[in-house]
Amino acid sequence: MSLDDVLNRIDADLQTSIDRLMELLRIPSISTDPAYDAQVDQAADWLVADLQTIGIAAEKRKTAGHPMVVGHIGEDSNAPHVLFYGHYDVQPVDPLNLWTRDPFDPAIEETENGPVIRGRGSSDDKGQLMTFVEACRAWKAVHGSLPCRITFFFEGEEESGSPSLVPFLRENAAELKADLALVCDTAMVSRGVPSIASQLRGMLKDEFTIIGPRIDLHSGHYGGPGLNPLRELSKIVASFYDDETGRVAVEGFYEGVHEVPAEQLKQWETCGFDEDDYLKSVGYSQPHGEKGYSTLEQQWARPTLEVNGLWGGYNGAGSKTVIPSQAHCKITCRLVGDMDPDALRDKIRKHVEDRLSPDAKIEWDNDLEGSPASVMNLDRPEFEAARGALSDEWGREAVFTGMGGSIPVVGYFNTELGLDSMLVGFANEDDAIHSPNEKYDVKSFHKGIRSWARILDALTR
Template identity: 90%
Template structure:
């Protein structure tokens, strides 16, 4: 079979595939720090050269920020046209003293779970990106051509907020449109459990200030009759929640929230997720969200309102006996289903206003944005085809999972290009992405390459 020959080539070439990844990992492409602008551009050049080495017409495209890498291969015929997305920029390495080795001197290390590739970007996202490139390389070596038309799209600003992404998508929409986007920037729900993310939570950010007296007050002169903004803020924060049920108590908060279909719940219940380990790894003894939902449902399919910061008054050494003039609060909400971020913002602000005491005023930061949740179109046959391919490779049923976080590019592909996305990743929860000692399991890299080869075969036969 043609697929068997590709898989055999992947196995035979694993070491050279690792060597290529190591080259890319040695380039400190930190997009958030202008001091590394040259190195970010160097990483883009490396990818262009690597794509060209397997016959892909690739270019580095300049933007107002860091460059994009775009490559095309295949003819406009009856085969599917796939857009593959990854990002080649990485997070800063601070705190450097917590790394066990130079973050940009990657190496293979042995661990209790097998060998890992240690280095910044190994999991997020260079290692994941290269799983697809290496699958394409093996396919090209064996068959002389790839099985379908593919557009490669690599971003250099994902870790710094993607400021150039939407303008680039709009300016190049005709070139980038495809039948389906594949995104490899996610993880497996449990070690060895292949996963396709079926939904991403959206995000709403807001910030407000409670204002009481026009100046800070002496707590001896005004303590008692004076309204204290910190106390007022504490009351409002407490009013956000129903402690008995764990639900958010803002009126209309759950508008647009849907229950998880029974088949997805079945997959989640059998996916190998260890709730006790998940909780105990960060010092919890029990979940603290909505009591009628499992931990996975709370993480993937339920909305949240979280307080991210509270401050006000005197925070220096010793004591200062004042009633502060102002108190401040930052909040974020994770959105699911059809929740409307703009409508939800209005509901939260109305809730705060309704709970204000006389003589208290509230001011809001109006420069913060929101984004709705993203749901994958599981009715498309490609999703079951890919799930079958992953199941075959990993020797167990692949699952459609949720994700607690957000990947904005998926929403942008939909709004700007009209593209559905399929999210397949091979990272593990212990990969320490964004943290010191980031790693990527060699097994994830190897079987990730094989998985993409199987998916390409499943999508084109």
């Protein structure tokens, strides 16, 4: 029996694999809403039962929040050992009226790019998680065992900030350690272009309130002499940026940022990314980031400071002539290289506080969140082995890409378990994750299963 036997089994069982995924998608495991706690628990139970049908010693583990699912298979201590991570919780579905069908009644729909699986969690991350499980199922059915030791680790809180993740990793570090972590929560750089993420941007969140008068004031009585917090906030937000260069104007913001090596840039230039399509799909005619950097560099390798929310004053119908007492701002930064989120937070707060007018006071949200960027260890031979396996499956050379988003678990695997991670995903940019009408291409699901079978084969030769 060979790899071809496994691939043939995957092809023959595709409809059954889709049916299993549909079962999991019907469970509304929304982790951020307590109203769905029972359903999150139900999804964990479903995964435990499914893993057990493959002969995997799996169980549900309690945490202070939602449960983790942990499973093990393989006893040969000399065999390679991988940890596979995915998450089974999903985003809320609001606004519900924009969905074309019940988000938890998944179905196959035909599109111009072929059939898709429509439903919440189909791409992020249940469909991706199940590509690996189905590859293991086919391998076990053909060979009677898997080619290496595998630890399965499924989280139920990824979409709600992973509050239980680090404590769980610390308490179970000895059990979860492996040679390499495999993560399937990423996308292909372009349709049909297999991709391995080589770097992830980090994240810093902050929020502040500017306080002026003790109450909202009549703008006829105080307009002129009164300090307006919304005007203060507008001034500060404008000061974050240099309009000429597109750079962030906070002093010291770029400390720890490195330029992308020329060899990597060359690979990005030939990775199949369509800049026009990327921009036009959301109504842009040009990129608006740092001048002198390509769209991909801006997305993958440059830091940002984004204003995510501004509010204050009267927002109802008609007019209300007030000088508001308070104005509010939410910001996030995407971090690259060796940027330190804690040091950067201090720099941003100093920038804001140095620009406050007399009588303006500020309150900061101290529910602090921040994680550094992650850079994968591409010197490990497993990366080239996986790249070759993906290239064979997709009939196109696989590429090492960057990622504009953040996957904090990758950093935690490194700091808490000493594990390098390999990120391979089969989502497409139009999958509408976190949005209404989320979908996952049937081709992504099918070839994703085949890809993992090839990768397991390549990693154990």
